Amino acid sequence: MSQQLILVLNCGSSSLKGAVLDNASGDVLLSCLGEKLGLPDAYITFKFNGEKNKVQLSSNPNHTGAVEALMEELKKHGFDSSIAAIGHRVVSGGETYSESILIDEAVIAGIEKCIPLAPLHNPANLLGIRAAQEIFKGLPNVAVFDTAFHQTMPEHAYMYAVPQELYKQHGLRRYGFHGTSYRYVADEAARFLGKDKNSLRMVIAHLGNGASISAIAEGVSKDTSMGLTPLEGLVMGTRSGDIDPAVFGFLADNAGLSVSEATDLLNKKSGLLGLSGLSSDCRAIEEGALEGHPGAKLALEVFVYRLAKYVGSMAVAAGGLDVLAFTGGIGENSDIIRSKVLDYVSFLGFTEDKEANTKARFGNAGVITTADSKAIAVVIPTNEELMIAQDTARLSGL
Numbered sequence: 419m420s421q422q423l424i425l426v427l428n429c430g431s432s433s434l435k436g437a438v439l440d441n442a443s444g445d446v447l448l449s450c451l452g453e454k455l456g457l458p459d460a461y462i463t464f465k466f467n468g469e470k471n472k473v474q475l476s477s478n479p480n481h482t483g484a485v486e487a488l489m490e491e492l493k494k495h496g497f498d499s500s501i502a503a504i505g506h507r508v509v510s511g512g513e514t515y516s517e518s519i520l521i522d523e524a525v526i527a528g529i530e531k532c533i534p535l536a537p538l539h540n541p542a543n544l545l546g547i548r549a550a551q552e553i554f555k556g557l558p559n560v561a562v563f564d565t566a567f568h569q570t571m572p573e574h575a576y577m578y579a580v581p582q583e584l585y586k587q588h589g590l591r592r593y594g595f596h597g598t599s600y601r602y603v604a605d606e607a608a609r610f611l612g613k614d615k616n617s618l619r620m621v622i623a624h625l626g627n628g629a630s631i632s633a634i635a636e637g638v639s640k641d642t643s644m645g646l647t648p649l650e651g652l653v654m655g656t657r658s659g660d661i662d663p664a665v666f667g668f669l670a671d672n673a674g675l676s677v678s679e680a681t682d683l684l685n686k687k688s689g690l691l692g693l694s695g696l697s698s699d700c701r702a703i704e705e706g707a708l709e710g711h712p713g714a715k716l717a718l719e720v721f722v723y724r725l726a727k728y729v730g731s732m733a734v735a736a737g738g739l740d741v742l743a744f745t746g747g748i749g750e751n752s753d754i755i756r757s758k759v760l761d762y763v764s765f766l767g768f769t770e771d772k773e774a775n776t777k778a779r780f781g782n783a784g785v786i787t788t789a790d791s792k793a794i795a796v797v798i799p800t801n802e803e804l805m806i807a808q809d810t811a812r813l814s815g816l
């Protein structure tokens with residue numbers, strides 16, 4: 419049988435991330451990043467065999483133009499006729515979608531209906547879907563939702579303590595995000611440890627620029643730190659995470675900020691960046707802290723403390739804690755943060771293996787607790803593209 423390739427698309431409002439995976443091996447053969455989409459100087463960068471190639475999108479500087487340029491690049495490598503299906507990351511499926519689904523017009527309408535829950539992301543995801551349908555005519559398209567995995571959360575975990583009409587009329591509740599990553603890491607952690615996923619009480623910390631943490635027991639999500647939007651929960655690169663909701667009134671009264679200005683401040687100027695006054699990037703924060711930068715030291719301590727507190731609360735949600743897994747750029751690489759977290763939660767039965775922790779980085783999985791540690795901590799590199807590609811292949815009947 420000839421090679422079958424899956425195209426995975428992840429569209430933001432001004433960006434498009436794409437990857438072409440071999441359906442048999444799961445290997446990424448080509449990847450791309452379109453940036454500044456919607457602006458006249460939009461471009462797309464392709465990565466193939468370790469080499470980068472930048473293409474200006476002058477005639478059509480939008481999502482469709484980016485997908486057209488991707489098609490041209492695929493033709494160049496003889497991949498175009500092997501693309502068998504396209505998988506799309508869709509941020510919010512609300513309560514409608516608890517699993518990935520083959521896209522038809524009804525699903526497009528369903529994703530449109532969820533726009534109020536992800537006003538920046540779902541419209542961009544729809545642009546990617548429309549562009550793919552137009553340019554890759556006749557191929558199956560599959561939607562894989564960031565929220566889907568968390569649809570198993572019990573009511574007491576997803577409800578806010580506000581008047582119920584707001585939930586009934588507007589869908590105001592906690593949804594959670596990073597679901598595709600959690601699904602992948604939960605499977606992979608169990609596989610790596612040689613244990614049955616359904617009998618493990620797991621807490622997984624997905625720590626990237628956006629960061630969240632989830633409780634997984636009986637193989638499903640029981641709770642997660644992000645809520646109605648990705649602002650709730652952990653300290654992130656530029657997001658505050660949990661904050662007293664009265665801060666909106668406080669900022670209006672004392673700093674003259676409108677609701678949208680305060681929202682912007684909490685989403686884009688807070689977190690590691692706001693606390694440190696230095697950077698949103700964890701590496702820069704760690705380097706700054708080592709050099710004695712007071713803001714960086716504070717940012718690191720607040721980040722770690724909030725994270726450790728959440729490990730405790732997610733252990734409640736999971737009904738105990740057998741395995742703590744770290745993933746995402748920070749979780750996979752920062753032995754400093756992992757070590758500080760394990761120190762805080764040592765009372766839950768974790769004994770760090772310092773050498774193993776220092777070694778676990780650069781995309782390698784590894785146990786970072788000692789052999790006699792009562793609970794296990796492990797580093798598991800995430801692979802959302804692979805999960806999307808696998809769902810896409812399965813739902814497309816490949």
Ligand code: ADP
Nearest residue numbers: 625626627628698699700701746747748751752
């Ligand atoms: P995104 O959420 O955009 O996918 P990533 O998962 O790529 O983000 O994570 C990006 C974060 O990972 C950044 O804060 C970056 O500084 C951090 N990171 C990457 N490598 C290291 C490292 N060696 N040590 C500490 N942090 C790292």
